[in-house]
Amino acid sequence: MKHCILLLAMLLPFFGFSQSETGAVKGTITTPNGESAEKITVQFKGAGKSVALNASGTFEITAVKPGAYKLVVTSVNTETVELPVTVAAGVTTEVPAIQLKESRQQLQTVEVTGRKDNSYKNDRSFSATKIEMAVKDVPQSVSTVTKELMQDQQAFRASDVIKNVSGVNQFSGYDDFTLRGFRSSTQLLNGLRTVVGFWNQPLLVNIERLEVIKGPAAALFGKTDPGGTINRVTKKPLDVDRKVFAFTVGSFQTYRSTVDLTGPLNEEKTLLYRLNIGYENSETFKTNQGTENFIVSPSLSFAPNDKTRVNLDLVYGLTNGKLYRGQPIFGATAGTDLHSTPISFTIGRANDYIKEKTFSANVSLSHQFSSNFSFNFSYLKYQWNENLMEHRTGNGYAMDSSGAQQPTLMEMMTIKRLSKNINDNVTAYFVHRFQTGAFQHQLLVGYDFNQYSVPVGGSQETARGYRLKNGSVANTYNKARKNDYILDANGNPVPNVPHFSLVNPDYSIANTSGYITTSVATAPARNESSGIYIQDNIKFGKLALLLGLRKEFYSDKFNFNKPQEENIKQESLIPRLGLVYNLTKQINLYGLFVQGFMPQNTATMANPNAGGPFDPLVSRMYEAGAKGDFLHGRLSATLALYHLEQNNVLVSANSASNPDLLEQRGQERGRGVEVDVNGRITDNLFLSANYTYSKTIISKAADKTLEGRLKENAPLQQGGAWLKYNINSGELKGIGIAAGGNFVTKRRTFSDILELPAYAVMDAAVYYKFDKVQLSVNLNNVLNKTYWSGGYDYNRLFPGAPRNFLATIYYTL
Structure with missing residues (x-):
């Protein structure tokens, strides 16, 4: 007591x-x-x-x-x-x-100081045109998830929030997504390219918002995926003191804590700071898959006068866990039962691990020579380090003595890998505002450079296959040479790495000393891309015309730093044409034509038997739609219709004399309609909603039977909504409630006979805010539905989490 x-x-x-x-x-x-x-x-x-x-x-x-x-x-x-x-x-x-008076920082040409809005609606974008512009005035669909929506849904990764964006769904369990039916792993940080570690998604602790630029973004950023590009915008310092501390507990032994500090460092408020720190420790719902994450992100903004602004963003992240290769199910010979193993099922051993370290430094400068002429510069260094040890599937089932697959035993392999990737980005451009008669111009001329490097020092050690009597290993079992293999008591070939049973899994510590391994140094690599671009946003009356043109240069040094080094070059001229018509004060109509560019695989280009050189992948998109601000600017809505195709897809020439021979005749095509609604209906009623109908198919292929087939992990329909209501008066003042859900229709996988079923998931939350404290409790997958958000094949499926909760206490100073 x-x-x-x-x-x-x-x-x-x-x-x-x-x-x-x-x-x-x-x-x-x-x-x-x-x-x-x-x-x-x-x-x-x-x-x-x-x-x-x-x-x-x-x-x-x-x-x-x-x-x-x-x-x-x-x-x-x-x-x-x-x-x-x-x-x-x-x-x-x-x-x-x-x-109130207009802020001198109202029109930042580079995003230096933080945004103070606190809604699900984002009014302005920098990345879509490289200058600050109202989202309604951008002639292209740009969807945004704000930090307020992330907090209300207690999201910690991009996969937690992409359900709020039309046309985007998870491709796998990694850092890749399907955008308008096309797989994409191209991601930007503050408008600059990053090295995608791929296996683990970075935490959202330091992220102000996620912007999704729909369709090709090559006219501004060079080589990008056709379906769209995700841009992570970091939190910037504010000119008011604010300190927020949060602690979270939840299902699957989840513990999280975050700190967000910001404010001025001097009385003049010319020097501002922000510090974001996050920590997570969770077992997840997957067996043998605990993870620990840490991130620290300091930021400084310096504005000594009205003309010059400088920003520095640093991000350091650590991940310690195990690499999840997806849920395997029984092989095709046992049917296509997705429930043959539980969704918690994984493959691996207790001594597996993946340790990742990321570091990025972003410096941006904006200088206003006059009220109509400015210069902008930004540099980003992004580095990713990996230390991996894993027991993983060999993407096949075990072989018996007759060469038949055993559908409940997985072939296994081990990988030990040390790797490092480094990305250096520079972008510089001038913006000139001027008028010619009735035409108002916002002219942008710029250059950017990106270098991706794999330095010396990386290496991979691999163990796989079946043991041979001569002490070596064969990658596969050949029943015609049965006598060359070591056989067990049942006459089956003995694997180099023990098979993994889907009926009786073994997660104990593995003794790897007996494996026969091969070790190969990772070849150093370097590729470079650069571009010169010009863009003019011309306004006259109710019309605005966006004209853009970029010349892209790409080079990849094949066999880098070796005597036989080859410099393989590709280039492209990329146009962008957009039109906006101000129909009413609240509604804009727009149209867009834009092309995309993605270089062909370097190894393919260098293969003398492939029949190259080949033209780069070229995409083109036609888009039309409407954007509006309603309810006195509280609510925004976007309607987009698009036709998107990617050409120059390489396919086999089906040559009997040369199996490596390729020809460039493939095409993939997507058509769809998207709707996004975000903001407030009233002062205390918040809404985020989206819907997509999209049909993305293989439109041209060497194998004519493939034409018309839907692309993998590209659903015909998807959508969702999230509604939050705050009680602002009376005895229940301070209480908030929220509910929502999302659905995705069935999807193809890489297997012709394995289909992922449609699903609908419901979520809910309750909040209570009093004085300096807010309590939030979120219940996800309320109805405890079993579903799969993505997948490859029988051996690699990615289930969603069962019913789970997160409870957070926030303390604000």
Whole structure:
């Protein structure tokens, strides 16, 4: 009892409970240029309270202890206002009317300072055109998941939130996605290319928002995947003090903690900082698959005057876990039963591990020579290191003495690997605003350079296959040479690495000393891409025309640093043409034509028997749609219709005399319609919703029987919604509830007879906010549905998590 009383005495000051009489503060705020009221945030420093301005431009903060405070008014596009206020017990203090002014940082040509909006709606984008532009004015579909939606859904990785974006679904369990039916692993960080580690998705702790640029983005970024590109935008410093601490517990022994600190470092607010730290320790629902993650991300913004702004972002991340190769099921000879093994089933041993380390440094500079002429520069170094040991499937089932597959035994192999990848990015461009008669121009001219390197020092050790009597190993079993193999008591070939039983799995520590291994140094590699581009956004009356042209150069040094080194070069001229028509004050219509570029595989280009050289992969997209802001700017909606095709796909020439011979006649095509809605319906009702109908097929192929077939992991339909309601008055004030769900229709895999079934998953959440504390509890997959978010074949399927919960406490200073 004594300990309980002591604990209660310690907690009462922390949660800010008080029996003393309180006061209130109210006021009126007017905004410039029709700035929407809900974008204004009113904070009461010292009391730990904040409210959003209501539609009439008034606010009221209640239950404030008597004392002296500072009222801070902030928004996305206005200067911060700070006003001293004294609160008396039992009195409602009315502050003088506040007139906000436009911020000098309203039009950042490089995103340096953080955004203060707190909605599911994102108004502006930098990556879609490389300059700040209202999303409604961009003639291309750009979908965004904001940090507020990530927090409300307690998302920690991109796979947790892509359900909120039309046309995007998980391809596998790794860092790859299907965008408009095309597989994509091209990702950007603040608009610059990163090295994709692929196996594990980076945490979202330091991410302000995820932007998805739909369709080819090569006109600005060079070689990119046709379906779209995901851009991770890091959190930037704010000019107001804010400190948020969070701790999470959840299913599968999940523990998480995060810290988000930001504010000015000097009185002039020319030097701002932000520090994000995150830690996760979880066992997950998969057997033998615990993971530990850590990330620290400091950021500095320096604006010594109105003309110059500099930003530095650093990110250091560590991952310690096991590489998940997916759920295997019984082989095809036993049918196509997805439930032949539980979704928790994995392949591996207790002493497997994957240790990843990432580091990135991003420096950006913006200098305004005049009100109409600016220069922008950004550099990103991104490094990924891997230390891997795994027992994994050899992508096949064990062989018996007759050469037949045993559908419940997996062939196994081990891989030990040390690897390092380094990416260096530089982009520099000038922006000039000028007018010729009735035409307003925003001209951008730039150059960027990207270098991807695999340095000396990487190596891989592999064990696989079946033992031979001469002490060596054969990768496969050949029954015609049965007498050359070591056979077990049943006459079956003895594997180099023991088979893994799907009926009686063994997750013990494996003694790898007896494996016969081969070790190969990873060949150093380097490829470079660069581009010169020009873009002009021309406005005249209700019309805006976006003209872009890029000359892309790509070179890959095959056999790098070897006597037989070859420099394989490819290049492309990439146009972009967009048109926006301002139908009404709220609605824009748009149309787009854009091409994409992706170089062909270097090994294929260098193979003298392949019949090359070949033209690079070229994609093209036609898109039309409408974008609108409704309910006084609180809610945004996008409707997009598109036709997308990728040409120059390499296929086999089916030559009997030369099996390596290829020809360039393949084509893949996608057509679809997408709808995205994000924002607020009222001051306390938030909505994010999306729907997609998309048909992505193989339209041309050497094998004519493939034509018309849907591409792998490309569903015909998908969609979802998330609705959150906050109670802002009455006895239940501070409580919020949310519910939502998403669905995906059936999908093909790489196996002709294995199909992933359709699924629908429901989620829910409840929140309670009081004083400086918020409690959030999320229940995911409420109905405990069994489903698969992606997959390759019988031996590599990726199930979604069963019913699970996350509970988080946030403490804000």
